[in-house]
Amino acid sequence: MPAGQEKSTQVGVISPRTVAGEAMRERILETTDRLFYRQGIRAVGVDTVAAEIGISKRTLYNYFPSKDALVVAYLERRFTPIPTSERSPVEQILDAYDRVGRLFAADALRGCPFVNAVTELADPAHDAAKIALAFKERRRLWFRDLLVAAKAKGADNLAGQLAVLLDGAIVQMLVRNDAGMAEVARQAASTLLKAASVKLASAPTRRRAKP
Amino acid sequence: MPAGQEKSTQVGVISPRTVAGEAMRERILETTDRLFYRQGIRAVGVDTVAAEIGISKRTLYNYFPSKDALVVAYLERRFTPIPTSERSPVEQILDAYDRVGRLFAADALRGCPFVNAVTELADPAHDAAKIALAFKERRRLWFRDLLVAAKAKGADNLAGQLAVLLDGAIVQMLVRNDAGMAEVARQAASTLLKAASVKLASAPTRRRAKP
DNA sequence: GCTTGCCTACACAGATCTGTGTAGTTAGCT
DNA sequence: AGCTAACTACACAGATCTGTGTAGGCAAGC
Numbered sequence: 001m002p003a004g005q006e007k008s009t010q011v012g013v014i015s016p017r018t019v020a021g022e023a024m025r026e027r028i029l030e031t032t033d034r035l036f037y038r039q040g041i042r043a044v045g046v047d048t049v050a051a052e053i054g055i056s057k058r059t060l061y062n063y064f065p066s067k068d069a070l071v072v073a074y075l076e077r078r079f080t081p082i083p084t085s086e087r088s089p090v091e092q093i094l095d096a097y098d099r100v101g102r103l104f105a106a107d108a109l110r111g112c113p114f115v116n117a118v119t120e121l122a123d124p125a126h127d128a129a130k131i132a133l134a135f136k137e138r139r140r141l142w143f144r145d146l147l148v149a150a151k152a153k154g155a156d157n158l159a160g161q162l163a164v165l166l167d168g169a170i171v172q173m174l175v176r177n178d179a180g181m182a183e184v185a186r187q188a189a190s191t192l193l194k195a196a197s198v199k200l201a202s203a204p205t206r207r208r209a210k211p
Numbered sequence: 212m213p214a215g216q217e218k219s220t221q222v223g224v225i226s227p228r229t230v231a232g233e234a235m236r237e238r239i240l241e242t243t244d245r246l247f248y249r250q251g252i253r254a255v256g257v258d259t260v261a262a263e264i265g266i267s268k269r270t271l272y273n274y275f276p277s278k279d280a281l282v283v284a285y286l287e288r289r290f291t292p293i294p295t296s297e298r299s300p301v302e303q304i305l306d307a308y309d310r311v312g313r314l315f316a317a318d319a320l321r322g323c324p325f326v327n328a329v330t331e332l333a334d335p336a337h338d339a340a341k342i343a344l345a346f347k348e349r350r351r352l353w354f355r356d357l358l359v360a361a362k363a364k365g366a367d368n369l370a371g372q373l374a375v376l377l378d379g380a381i382v383q384m385l386v387r388n389d390a391g392m393a394e395v396a397r398q399a400a401s402t403l404l405k406a407a408s409v410k411l412a413s414a415p416t417r418r419r420a421k422p
Numbered sequence: 423g424c425t426t427g428c429c430t431a432c433a434c435a436g437a438t439c440t441g442t443g444t445a446g447t448t449a450g451c452t
Numbered sequence: 453a454g455c456t457a458a459c460t461a462c463a464c465a466g467a468t469c470t471g472t473g474t475a476g477g478c479a480a481g482c
Contacts, residue, residue, distance in 0.1 A: 040333040042253045119327045122251040132386050161399035168379025175343050188372035195402045
């Protein structure tokens, strides 16, 4: 075997390591995401997923050994890194509410995929529950670090409050079908930040490009 | 037909109007609630419901023409009146967060049944979505009326913020499996109330029984 | 040109689901 | 005693679901 390239130890089944295999895997996950997220995990069968992509069910099962594995991969793919930003910590926090509001207004939001999965699967031992927890915790820590950077009092507690507000906004947007709830949550977040002695308007740590 | 009593026009099928019929209907709904709420609507079949009660599937279908009708009845039964309270408006508001916290701690809460139904059914045209919306709106108005009674500034907006906080707390308790998120939300609510010039401790409109 | 690996098409097993049809049993009422 | 209404048991239709087994096609690399 001359210089193991990407072919390496070909398993034959499950997640081929070839370039084409990676592309196929991504195609599957992209479609899975759309269907699972819009219609719900339990409402979408693997036949439907395969048919939507235009591949045979057999191929799908060659990439994912079970629907459960597909569900886990779907959620893991949703667990994307938080994009870094040049804006001030406080702005970044408030931007989070704007972002979900914009996503919902653009019809790209139907609740939180992690929360939806936990609700639908109703099994605390499922990997989906672990992933969902990790996602929520990461966001809380992100909030906390931003608050520390903004010199907020009680950053740890406040981060939890902001996280609750964000999830509440997502739920309320879904049920009320009203993107405005994101703005409502943003105002509440703004009030909480002010109460924690965080300057909002003047943006203390913000870098501005040549005024 | 002598003096139509409760027998009245017996339909023969669907929701008998007899006393025994009402009892059976309630038995069905009580069991349905437990199963649907704990395990999820889509995860529980009508066979399971009937078997759990110990009745035949045929009898169940004599009371509810379809599973969908059962789902709607389940949610309608969850739409119970808000109990009145002697406590001050502000206390009533903050009590709401304590209540969901206690319910979760007592393992009696697995998310909001209305939100869960909306998520699971994923159909905005479903009656479940209308019921869920009505429920959320009723609670928002309840908050608003309490805030008006407490002479809060911007009662309308603040009511929305408090509603977002409450739903956020329920979601976070579910995903994090931590009843403490209710207390976190309560603190946030308290901060928001203070910011709206609402007196918290002294309880202005509260009636106390002989100190 | 031939092997190898991925793909498709298709059939199928076995479970589960909603909803119905039917015959027989039980319990209350007159 | 007899009638009626509700309930049970059970079978079944038809759809859908997860997951597998198999035979063959097609394209890339040796």
